[in-house]
Structure formats: structure tokens, C-alpha cells
Amino acid sequence: MQIQELKALLIKEIKLEFRHKYALNGIVLYVISTVFVSYLSFKQIIDPATWNALFWIILLFASINAISKSFMQDSKGLLLxxxxxxxxQTFILSKIIYNALLMLFISLICYGCYSLFIGNLVLNQLLFISSFVIGSVGISSVLTLISGIASKTNNNFSLIAVLSFPIMMPLLLTLMKVSRYAVDGIALSVTYKYLLVLGLLDLIVLLLSYILFPYLWRD
Amino acid sequence: MKNWWKIACIALLFYTIVVGLLGPVPHLEILHETIRNLYFHVTMWFGMMILLTVSLVHSILFLGKFNLRNDTIAAEAVNVSVLLGTMGLITGSIWARFTWGAWWVSDPQLNGAAITMLSYLAYCLLRNSIDEEQKRARISAVYNIFAYVMMVIFIGILPKFTNVDSLHPGKGGNPGFNSYDLNSNMRLVFYPAIIGWTLLATWMMTLRIRIKNLQNSDFK
Structure with missing residues (x-):
């Protein structure tokens, strides 16, 4: 693995994205309309638990939508x-980094939209944002590998959701817990433990994707 | 004698069912006779975990040597353990109805069980959606390893970190059966039951593997 290759691949992904503006615009619109639909049905949410849960559910579906495209748009010849x-390894790492950046961007957009329409109940902003900064690495590693798996099968999209939900649960539940603490404004001295767990989970899924991807690739 | 373990399996399960339903158990409030579920529910989950570990080992072996025999074993181990898991869920649910008053409660232990079942059902679905043998074997092995690691984290490691409360016996400060079993009567059935159910599952697995191998050799 070389840093230069990694950089080149990463720049290629970003350039491709800006040329097509395919995933990005689609996802931004997806997030805005989902938030708006929830706004129309909920009006306003006062209960922190509901607020937190709805935010993560919207973000979960948006991220699945965004990252599932990461292997779909590469044709067979291109992959060859x-x-x-x-x-x-370099290839998957570049995809994971790119998807993590994408996830971060989507989370921020989603957070902005969500606060605008539904209201912002978060007391500890820093912790809330750091939860999805750390979470985006883990979510992107799981979803990148799963979308790699699903791209080898016939029915692509529904399979990604089915395959990724159960194995994302540890990550997602920890994330929801951390962000719940952020909503309630609990001090960092209590929550650092959960951030540590989150970081460890990130490391584990990153390593797993890194180790297992070569077996997916060779056809 | 080649089939000694099949005879042992039948003997152990016969013993489990007869002594498990008729043998002496501690008399406790709330639990009453439902404590006998230990011989069925808990032991079936043990058997399931053993088979899932077998499946994991064969998936890793497959990725090392690309021998389709390993893939067949991994897949059939998962199939049988899904059956054991379903039986475990049903027995657990009935037990919960009589002791907790509900078929299902929100509890880390129960959620872990549900997630385990979901991820292995997804594994079966994944296998069904790929036609080519080598490709199916390779991809499902990758998913199997990932799912197993996440399952261990979800059931085994995460609850310890986050100190969540659980209703489940033996978890979250609740007494497990070993604190009731003062004269080790229950252990005498519990351990044979684990071996018995695991042997039964292995038996089913070997039968399915033989059917698969016959089908495969038919095509070639």
C-alpha cells in the first residue's frame, strides 16, 4: 500500500463526485425531504428520546442510500x-475514507436541516458533533464492505439494508447513547467512556473491512 | 463402532427430557417449575453458539484454502443453528410469558438474540442470491466472519462496557441458576443436555452435508 496511490484514488473519487454531482445532490435532497416529511407529521418534538431516535433513523437511511452507490457506479471493466x-487494501481504504467524508457531510446537512425544522434539543453541541465525526468512520467502513458484498449479487439495494442493519447495531446503539447524553447535556467526564467504546468499534470494523476486502475483490 | 455418538446423543436427550421434566428442582417463587426451561432454552443457545463457532472456523478455513467442502460445512452449520436459535427464542418467549408476564421485553439479552437471528437469516438470504458456487462461498464467508465478530461484540462485550440493566437471569445482577442449584442436581442434567443438543445438531448437520455433497456430485 502506498500513500500516493491512496491519495490519487481519493482525489479520483472526489473529482468523480463533483463531475457527476450524482450521489451528493441526490442525498442532500433525500435528507431534506425526509426531514420535511417528519416535520409535517411530527410538527415539533419535545421529547429528547424521540428527537434523538428520529435523527438517527433518518441519518441511517440516508447513509445507506449514499454509500450503497459506492460500488454500483463502477462498471466491471473499470474494477478490472x-x-x-x-x-x-489501498482501494478499500480510499473508498472508506471517501465515504467517511461523505457521511460527515451528510450528517452535518441532516443535523442542520433537522434543527431548522424540528428544533434543536442538544445541550452539549460539541459532544453531539464529535459523536458523528467518530461514528462516520465506523458506519462508512461497515457500509462500504457490505455494499461491496451486495454489488456481487443480483438484488442489490434491499440486500444492503438487510445485511447491514444487524451488524451495524453495536455501532448504532453506542452512537445513539452518546448522542442522547449530548442531548441531555451530560459532562464529558461521564461520557468519555462511550466515546472510547465508539473509537474501539470503529477500529474493529475498519480492521475487518481492511482484512476481508481482498477476498471480495478477486473474481 | 462408528455411530457411538449418535447413540450417545439419543441417550443423553432421553435422559434430559425424562429427568429434566421429572427430576428434583429447587422450589422458588415466581419461577416455580419454569426453572426446568434451563435444560432446553439455555442449552439450545449453547448448542447454537458452538455451531456458529464451527461455522466461523470453516469460513476462515475456506478463505485460506478455497476448498468448497469447508463452505458446505459453514453453511449447514448456520442452517442448523438458525433452527436451534428459533427453538431457543420460542422456549425463551414462553418462559418470559410465565415469569415476566410478557412474550417479549426490551432487554439487552433479548435484543442480542434477535440481532443474532437477523444477521444469520441475512447470511442465508445472501447465499440464496448468488448462483456461482465459488463466488457464493467466498462472499458468504466474508459476511460470516464479519457477522460473528459483531455478534460477539454485541452480546458479550458491549453490555459489560455500558452497564445496562438486564432482566435476564445471570445478567445485570440477577442470580443465575448456579446460585439456586445448591446440591448440584440441576448441573447433572444441564451439562448432559448441552452435549445432547449439540450432538443432535451435529447429526442433523452431517445429514444435510451428505445430501448437499450427493447433490453436487450428481451435477458433475
Missing amino acids: YYYTLTDP
């Missing part, structure tokens, strides 16, 4: 071309 150029 990458195969001759670089090794799988």
Missing part, C-alpha cells in the same frame, strides 16, 4: 482496470 493498477 483498478485491479491492475492498485492493491485491494
